[in-house]
Structures are given as structure tokens and as C-alpha cells.
Amino acid sequence: MTSNLSFVHPSPDSPWQTYLSQVDRVTPYLGHLARWVETLKRPKRALIVDIPIELDDGTVAHYEGFRVQHNLSRGPGKGGVRYHPAVTLEEVMALAAWMSIKNAAVNLPYGGAKGGVRVEPKQLSLKELERLTRRYTSEIGLIIGPQQDIPAPDVNTNAQVMAWMMDTYSMNTGATSTGVVTGKPIHLGGSLGRVKATGRGVFVTGREAARRINLPLDGARVAVQGFGNVGSSAAELFVQAGAQLVAIQDHTGTIFNGGGIELADLMPMVQRQGSIGGFTGAEVIPDEDFWDVDCDILIPAALEGQITPARAQRLKAKLVLEGANGPTLPEADDILAERGVLVVPDVICNAGGVTVSYFEWVQDFSSFFWTEDEINVRLEKIMIGALRRIWDTADQHRISLRTATFAVACERILTAREERGLYP
The missing domain is CATH 3.40.50.720 (NAD(P)-binding Rossmann-like Domain)
Structure with missing residues (x-):
């Protein structure tokens, strides 16, 4: 039976097709782990939600939202939420997959995830944007959490949106959970240095x-x-x-x-x-x-x-x-x-953002916060170390930095997949 799911038959020139092409290019460098490569070509979980909200004029509008968890072999999902009129499932799938690669390339203990709502946020009032965010958070609340999937800001979302998401999740679970999102305001558990x-x-x-x-x-x-x-x-x-x-x-x-x-x-x-x-x-x-x-x-x-x-x-x-x-x-x-x-x-x-998001998540769990100078020093150390490892791989195989980054990241993801095995 042939499936018609979009991750099996991607649209030409779509972000998901771009990602799949990148995986195909790296497969020859994966050795015995290539037997698991199909894992990288299919998101683990894709949630599509309807987001009805009451607008300021009393009418009801419906928006389509997504949360995709691409791979969770190395840890909870991590990735932003974007509000944009061109958001599609294939785009969010690709962005989630790139988060898997990015987190593994920098060696953060995360898998890849991403979210989005198809909306032009500039056409909404602040109160309408808040209602949209809270309803979206409630709808995806089934699959997010500090140890499951941690959203963050992306295109057209910011610290205020993260504050609404954190508050909504906390109200629904009955306890304040600062670690459910990153990119929050500083006084709600956000990290210094995150914005830049x-x-x-x-x-x-x-x-x-x-x-x-x-x-x-x-x-x-x-x-x-x-x-x-x-x-x-x-x-x-x-x-x-x-x-x-x-x-x-x-x-x-x-x-x-x-x-x-x-x-x-x-x-x-x-x-x-x-x-x-x-x-x-x-x-x-x-x-x-x-x-x-x-x-x-x-x-x-x-x-x-x-x-x-x-x-x-x-x-x-x-x-x-x-x-x-x-x-x-x-x-x-x-x-x-x-x-x-x-x-x-x-x-x-562009992995600096998720690296400092990781710092924020760690700080939220420990309730111990670092100075901005400490954040920047730790960020630079991790980024330079990761780039040097990738550059060594590129030189060794005489391949581009992109293919080398995918080689390093995919090896880490698929090693975790292999060592965990298949259940049941």
C-alpha cells in the first residue's frame, strides 16, 4: 500500500525536500549506521491542531497550528515556534529535522522539534495574539513539557509569547513550570544573553x-x-x-x-x-x-x-x-x-540560540543563574569546539562543511538510535 503522507512524497523545492537531499548526500559517510538512515527521513510525531479564537469584534476565527517532533533519540525535543502566513506542515517538518541535526552537531542533549501557526500576527491585536498563543499551547500541551519538548521563540514570536506559553502550560498542569519553554523574560526564568x-x-x-x-x-x-x-x-x-x-x-x-x-x-x-x-x-x-x-x-x-x-x-x-x-x-x-x-x-x-536555550533550561532546573559574561564565554567555547570538530571531518573526507556537519550530527543521532534499539 502506497502512503500519500507528505514526508513520503514531498513537494519539489520544499524545505523538507531540501533536507531529504542533504540526508542523501551524507549517507555514504555513515558506514554501518546507514542502515538506520530512514529514521532521519521520517518525523517521529506530527501534530496538526485547529486554533479557534474569539476576535476583538466578537467573531470567531480559526487558525491552523503545527508541532512536529522529528527525532527524540538523544533527548527531549527542542525547537522554536513561528507565526507566519506561509507556515506549512512540510516547512515545520524540515525545521524540526534541522533542529535534530543542529542539536546533535553542537552535542546538546536534545532531539529536534519545531512549531508554527499559519497567521499574520501583525493583523492581530495584542489580546488576540495572547488568545491565539494560549489556545495553541493548550492544543499542543499533550506533547510538550520540560522533559518532553521545549518550545522557544522563532519568526514573529518573542519573550512575551513564551511567557504566555509557560503560564498556559503551568495553569493546565497545576504547577509553575519555567522549564517548559526557553527564551522567556528574565524575571520568569529566562537567561541573560539569550536574545542576541x-x-x-x-x-x-x-x-x-x-x-x-x-x-x-x-x-x-x-x-x-x-x-x-x-x-x-x-x-x-x-x-x-x-x-x-x-x-x-x-x-x-x-x-x-x-x-x-x-x-x-x-x-x-x-x-x-x-x-x-x-x-x-x-x-x-x-x-x-x-x-x-x-x-x-x-x-x-x-x-x-x-x-x-x-x-x-x-x-x-x-x-x-x-x-x-x-x-x-x-x-x-x-x-x-x-x-x-x-x-x-x-x-x-545559527546554533548559538539553541545553545543558550540549553543554558536557560539547565538554569531553570537548578534555580541557579549565570552572568551574561559567563553565558557568552560558555557559548563561544561550545561553538568553536563544535566547528573545529566539523572542520576536521570536512578536511578528512574532503567534503563541504554542510555535509561534514550532517556527518557528525547524523552519526550521533543514529548511534543513539542503534544503542537504544527498537521498542517493542
């Missing part, structure tokens, strides 16, 4: 990669796609290291300044209005021209599937740092490799 952790991880891995290819950061030209927490935090750190931020693209458009965009002028506006739209300290250019900007370092920190084969042919960057999940299509990956462009893949490059 993903961007800091992009910078740390980017700095190490730049050293490897003899690219000085002082004077390096940086272009950033997506200017939320990840893109803006990474940009700030690169500028502090002496780099020039020459181009930024977000949902409102693209700006360029060959002499360097002044973050001191831009950031107050971004914090105030949430976008770069209307900034007068740079030239507005067509969105597609972003991919032709003369730069040394490109940081795609928006959504998946942005670097297509056509765009890969045009990029002038020497180094691509994947702040977003799945921003480069497999065919584009090959083109960049042929052109000598080094790509630091998402599954290691």
Missing part, C-alpha cells in the same frame, strides 16, 4: 571561518538579509570587529551604502518601528539587486530558500554565514562550492 545568542553564534563561527580563509574582518564588507534579532545582532558584532555593513534587506525593502551603514543611526529606528523602511542614511535599491552587492561576507538571516541557483551564480561574497534555517537550495550549494565560496551551514552557524 543566535547572532553572536553567527559572528563567532564567521570569525573562525574568516580566519581559515585569511579574510580580515577589519574592513570586510558585510551584507545582511533579514534584520531581526539574528541579523542585527550579528551585524553589530561584525561592525565592532571593524567590518563595514554595506547592505541590508528586510520585508520593507533593501538599502545600500558603499561607505558603510551607520548602525548608531539605524538601530534606534529599527527598535522603534521594527524595520529599516524609511532610513535616510543609505540608498534604496531594488530587492533583487541585493544579490549583486559587492561584499565579502553575506549573512542570509531571513527565511529558507533564498539563495537559488541563479542567485548563487551572482554572489560576490567570499563567505556565506547562514543565520536563517535552510536559506540555500542544494543546487545553489553546489554552485557556490564550484565558485570557491565558503558556506558555514545553518546547522552550526
